[in-house]
Amino acid sequence: MRAGQKVGIIGLGGLGQMGTRIAVLQGASVFVAEKKEQIWPLAKELGADGVAGDIAAFAGEQLDVIIDFAGFGTTTAAAIETVRDFGTVVQVGMGRLSAELPTGTLVFKQVTLVGSRSGTVGNIAAVYDLFATGDLTAKISPITFEEIPDALERLRKGDVDGRFVAVYP
Structure with missing residues (x-):
């Protein structure tokens, strides 16, 4: 665009x-x-x-x-x-x-x-630049590995705002 x-x-x-x-x-x-x-x-x-x-x-x-x-x-x-x-x-x-x-x-x-399943290397670098400047942020919800099944169910129901990110304890 x-x-x-x-x-x-x-x-x-x-x-x-x-x-x-x-x-x-x-x-x-x-x-x-x-x-x-x-x-x-x-x-x-x-x-x-x-x-x-x-x-x-x-x-x-x-x-x-x-x-x-x-x-x-x-x-x-x-x-x-x-x-x-x-x-x-x-x-x-x-x-x-x-x-x-x-x-x-x-x-x-x-x-x-x-x-489209992804962008070019240049596209991805441009997105990282936007993250680095703070112009772009991602709304994430950290979850544990044990919470993944519940998170998948919430995704299926359309009850998610942003992205889940599984984190190690």
Whole structure:
């Protein structure tokens, strides 16, 4: 993404929070879709220009890029429907491992759909630089190894705000 672009973020979990903040720091206008209304204020704190329960709420914004950190199939389909003509949808989340996509929209709008599991070495170095300056922080919850099963259950239920980090005692 580049300064001046309009970026959509789907899912304000741990990665979505970082993606939102990085996009803001890069000079993008950011619009967040998050089902859990109780964390909508966090999107604003991170610098988002708008937040709603569904990315389709931002269809009029002509989003250049939408990054789907949720990946529930329906979220990916909504991203394809919402992104501007010739826009890009980046699939990161894997809430479901398959999806039914609106191929007519994909073709007629000439949307680029890209999967991503990580960035380049340069991308990662740039993120570390943002951490070093304090412009980017990660919301983490330290847990012990014994707490991992409970943490996984909380993740499954969608009852997590940020990232779990297992620590040695």
